[in-house]
């Protein structure tokens with residue numbers, strides 16, 4: 001069972017996400033336990049303030065340290081060797097998320113995902129309470145919520161017993177360091193477009209080598225960096 005706590009100022013964004021689809025199934029099957037917390041519940045002023053203007057000036061607002069550190073410590077305990085949870089701040093400054101890290105995170109006991117908003121988070125939150133910063137890509141979102149959902153979906157689908165067919169995680173080209181090739185389903189002809197003959201042949205060996213070749217072709221064209229990484233990895 002993977003326990004996941006989310007700290008956000010927009011908890012309602014997670015409601016349908018947590019209920020439906022594979023994430024909902026993972027929770028129903030007891031493989032994951034997702035709890036979403038409103039950061040404002042850890043404020044102590046009448047206005048439930050979570051942000052303030054940046055020291056040194058500049059545009060936008062910065063998330064205040066007190067509510068965030070209080071929330072994180074309530075959910076994960078104090079930062080240090082005795083902490084059982086992994087506290088992750090979603091931010092464009094983080095290390096970029098890749099499938100390998102997703103699989104490591106899926107093997108953790110407890111993740112606490114902290115969604116930043118506004119122009120950033122007071123650095124003391126990161127220093128005092130966060131274990132790691134993760135980015136989901138080199139673009140800027142308005143906040144960490146969508147990034148947290150990406151981590152939740154990517155990790156929960158890796159949990160044993162979540163996907164109906166375990167082969168769909170093991171057989172993925174991504175695990176082999178390649179993009180998936182094209183897929184087809186019925187009907188055999190659609191708007192004048194057929195389906196590659198080999199897929200209808202029933203010859204599993206031929207199908208497998210056709211898929212591998214298409215995956216390699218597509219990866220060379222779209223993500224040549226993955227091929228280079230793969231060759232580097234194979235040389236080890």
Ligand code: ADE
Pocket residue numbers: 090091092116134135136137138139140141142143144147
């Ligand atoms: N918050 C804003 N942009 C983000 C990104 N690219 N990844 C993770 N968190 C973010």
